Amino acid sequence: MPDIPRAPETDAPPRRKLLDLQRDDLVGWLAEQKQPKFRAAQILRWVYQQRAMSFDEMTDLPAKLRQRLAEDFDLFTASIETEQVSNDGTEKLLLRLGDGGEVECVLLRDGPRRSICVSSQVGCAMGCVFCASGLDGVKRNLTRGEIMEQMLRLQRRLPADERLSHIVMMGMGEPLANLDNVLATLDIARDAEGLGISPRRITISTVGLPPAIDRLARHGVPYNLAVSLHAPNDELRNQLVPVNVKVGVDKILAAADRYFATSGRRLTYEYVLLGGVNDSIQQAHELVRLLRSRSALLNVIPYNPVAGLPYKTPSAGAITQFREALEQGGVNVQFRTRKGSDIDAACGQLRRNRAMLNESQLPLA
Template structure:
């Protein structure tokens, strides 16, 4: 991992504090416990821009909060909007690292895609996020801050409906921080999002999947498969060489048995690489009989990478074979065309401009 840039502001991120920690901080200074709910209400639902804007708190408390904590630890380095309403933020963290998060507007849904790491160590060859490796894990507060910044892009009468941990990084490689942030996201006093509408996406880390299966809240799990056999997956997702598809599917089956939640398998469709009818046939053999959804995503090209979106004819033929094979399949509509929509692409393009 890279050495972080020195940050002179030693104040902790208030979003990194557990409720009990904030309450203890207030008690030590003589404030009543109900101030905890007030502060968290301002942070999570009332969209406070600063401590001073928390108007029903005593002025002295607002001053103490400002001197003790940071409300925001990132700045918006870039903000892009697509014609379909998709918005993407490139956030610059206090140590100089950069991450991306996305708001997607669909009929009846306001979904966000959030990062869990600066960069990614999984090495998927078609993904911009991991081209430079991983710098570090994000903290609970840095993950929450993405959610709150995206929430602020919505009108006051609108609220977030879905969260997908599918931005930069591998969520299961930073599971403690991810779960800490999602606990706040699902809490009725937090963002109030049902766990059934929260998805954790992973390339498939069996030990972490098993740990997640034992967690008190059964979130929706999506496995990024991308290939129907180990030889091809080793090329596309290099970490697979240490794991293998069989172990991933076995862990996925255990997750379903423990939680009862239908699994989703993600499959980025790459022209001439994994879009053949032979690949479709192998997918049918892998997934037939499993209670799952196969989410096929036509590739969103990344500048500088030698991968392309399959033709409409190839996509249609691939889909028909899966449907005829009895696979529950959905082809995701591409969102955010024209705004460096592929994960990690905006960060990489901005860094190239700065060189």
């Protein structure tokens, strides 16, 4: 798919990013152009619902207004650095941002569902040892517009008669560490004049930051919360998720319980299953003790190997035994089908593998 055209460089003042504007900011700009307020709704409809690539496509706007929009604003500011399509229909984009940072986003097709997984930061500071996203640390938070651009670019990959059905904030970065911009983006995503996706079909993933979980509860919108647990005790979780040293499993579970009490939304606990690390029967029994009394779903994800890391996918036998122990213990559990494994679909894999390839091509000193 061709990339979105961008206006040529000039000596004019730098253009503002349309996707970072509040609606009132756009209305104010229109007033300066002596344009009626209703033009804002037209522009935003073209952006969020009619999948416009450029201001020129907004054909119900006066030509002079379209020209002025192109002079004052950039619609999209990233470029597609790499794109991959899996045999199962999964599509992954590596986007290069205006400052050179790179983030990944994914479109997943599963029956009638059209789900997207988007990033909230360039890199990640949480340090999960098996994840490619955080191997180089975190560079910065994404703006509201940069998060929304991922959603819109993935939406454009769908045929005209299909629409996005689910959003998962589970790409690169820790969404609750960039909560202001994440919530501002999701406010648009759930708005009828935005992407029109119900909060019940929007999931925010976190490694577990209790103060931010409590703040999310106070926000009052019943998004689904997914807590990336990955270990049933602090000793192992401290090794796998280093930020846990400052928090602890008990405090994370308590914050999640408070979120459930406030929102009424069933919690999901994510558990990446690492062969020989956290896939034993004993660890399954520990998970049973933690979760069987909670209204929660345990989502077990067999590990998607990352080049250069020592972790591996568990054997089929280990997966079966782990699952049986959980089910017999009364835990509501599902094992996620791995999608996109042939295109580096795990968080951060595409960016890391491309970087490794580039490094391998550098001349020797």
